[in-house]
Amino acid sequence: MTDTILIQNYTYDLPADKIAAHPLANRDESKLLVYNKGKIQHATFKSVVDFLPSNSFLVFNDTRVIPARIHFQKETGAEIEIFLLSPQKPSTIMADAMLANKICTWQCTIGNLKRWKDDQSLIKVVNEISLHAKLIDRTEGIVEFTWATGQSFAEIISIMGLTPLPPYIKRDVSSEDVNRYQTIYSHYEGAVAAPTAGLHFTEKIMKSLEQKGIKKDFLTLHVSAGTFQPVKTDNALEHTMHHEQVVISKKTIENLISPNQFTVAVGTTSMRTLESLYWYGVQLLENPASNFLITQHDPYVKRKLPLRNEALEAISSYMQQ
Secondary structure, eight states: OOOOOBBBGGGHHHHHGGGGHHHHGGGGGGGGEETTTTEEEEEEEEOOOOGGTTTTEEEEOOOEEOOOOOEEEESSSSSEEEEEEEEEESSSSSHHHOOOOSEEEEEEEEEGGGGOOOTTTEEEEEEEEEEEEEEEETTTTEEEESSSSSOOOHHHHHHHOOOOOOOTSSSSTTTTTTHHTTTTOOOOEEEOOOOOGGOOOHHHHHHHHHHTOOEEEEEEEEOOOGOOOOOOBBGGGGGGGOOEEEOOOOOHHHHHHHOOEEEEESSSHHHHHHHHHHHHHHHHHOTTTOOOOOTTTTSSSSSOOOOOHHHHHHHHHHHHO
């Protein structure tokens, strides 16, 4: 097993003035850097189809960003920010958790935690709807939410919450972010950050992909807040990675196995989902009773590895069973 990955080898300067604070009016007018056999070419994203082989198979992440930041104000005027991380009850499965009714529990990061007493209930009222928050576990950041209406938790946070912009965007949330910080194909709620590579795709580009005969499919990875967690160790292998929920269908597995196609992961979230799928296939071939949980060290254990399609076929067979 590799025992050192030096973070200094991946460190570079990124000037603040090179980070766009607001999106362009048109998604597909963003810059596109094309690297091909050692040569770099600059283009715009609307020409991305020209650089994709006709036998390409694009894999998109269709997660949808939730308004995960909820601000509560105490009677003293102190503000407590609760940032939703992962559901605990009534289910740890994101799709089920978003449908929770009247009560649910989440693990959160809490801003100004020292101002929140253990026996104190926070209340936020919007449009005559009241959301109560109770601190269950201070150390773990476990918060219980309750509300009296018949709305789902997804509907409640759409009223109470704010879009969680990345920490490198140094501005307040605006109304444009509600729609622009989503891909046009976002569907399943549960991410606290957008799969950003997909933000540049438009309906026109999707149609041009189809016209060129380029195939596509979708999977779901709910991006967690850990995606912005900085690596604070010199050796990256000593950094504790966060976990994220993945949802993928047997049909997509079968599409990935199809021969004579050039698979293209749209962004790092799709890429790490595909990588995790491979490693799960490896685990199933080694132990048919394996659960779908890939640890951060699995890929670094040296052993004879199966071909990609062998791993995927193992997953397809497991799903069939």
